[in-house]
Amino acid sequence: MQPQRYSRQREAILLNLKGRCDHPCADMVYESLRKEMPNISLGTVYRNLNNLAADGSIVRFTVGGKERFDGNTTPHIHFVCDQCGEIQDVFHHSVNDFLSQMSHLLNCTVSGAHMVINGSCQGCRL
């Protein structure tokens, strides 16, 4: 399940994701890494993003039928602007409160949760 060997590519992918806050999709990570690693393969990016998400090093979520990735693993939710597509992080204690409340409410084991709020951001509303 977990990676057994180090690879330069996986480290670069994790570092790239930790160093940006635009919630990229796999292709955006690929294009970004190609500048420093011209031969990296798109398949390698996908495989490692999947591995990193599986072991909790990064977070994956879906917006508009497309997978996005987030290097910030502190629990938070995302605000998506329907106009410009920008994805903003929302950190607030009420998010954690709500999640634990749901966890208690459901008679189920909760492994994870993610919320996406849609709307118009300040810039697009003007």
Add this chain to the structure above:
Amino acid sequence: MQPQRYSRQREAILLNLKGRCDHPCADMVYESLRKEMPNISLGTVYRNLNNLAADGSIVRFTVGGKERFDGNTTPHIHFVCDQCGEIQDVFHHSVNDFLSQMSHLLNCTVSGAHMVINGSCQGCRL
């Protein structure tokens, strides 16, 4: 933007979705409708599901990279069992409370929101 003419197909699609609670994907709606409407096209199902979601007659959300549709437009969230894949509706006043709280917290116009909680349902936990 909105449909300008009635169509038997659109009505059947909406009725089908309102009459089930298994949060089907487009293909499931298509297979179901083929029994009563053998010539209906998958493209027609997709187009109308998109139209109906756009004008708020139904709700669309994504689970595992696949679009699902819900005929129940009362605000609620979804619990997805990682084992069996079942999607349960969760109605609770705290959901509405949380959404309105988020709406105030963000300095943004909120058009909609959706939360997916993952875990193991009662049946699969045993």
Add this chain to the structure above:
DNA sequence: TTGCTAATAGTAATCGTTACTATTATTATA
């Protein structure tokens, strides 16, 4: 009825993602 044209059926094309395979690179061991 008739005419206009939105909506459809059927199919082709697209796009994001995964699978496959020969090659490369990491790591344990001598």
Add this chain to the structure above:
DNA sequence: TATAATAATAGTAACGATTACTATTAGCAA
């Protein structure tokens, strides 16, 4: 340090969900 075992990669092909295209059908106003 050299060697062997094999995990991970690069490059490409395949796949599945969704959208686009086009000739035909059907809803609706006159």
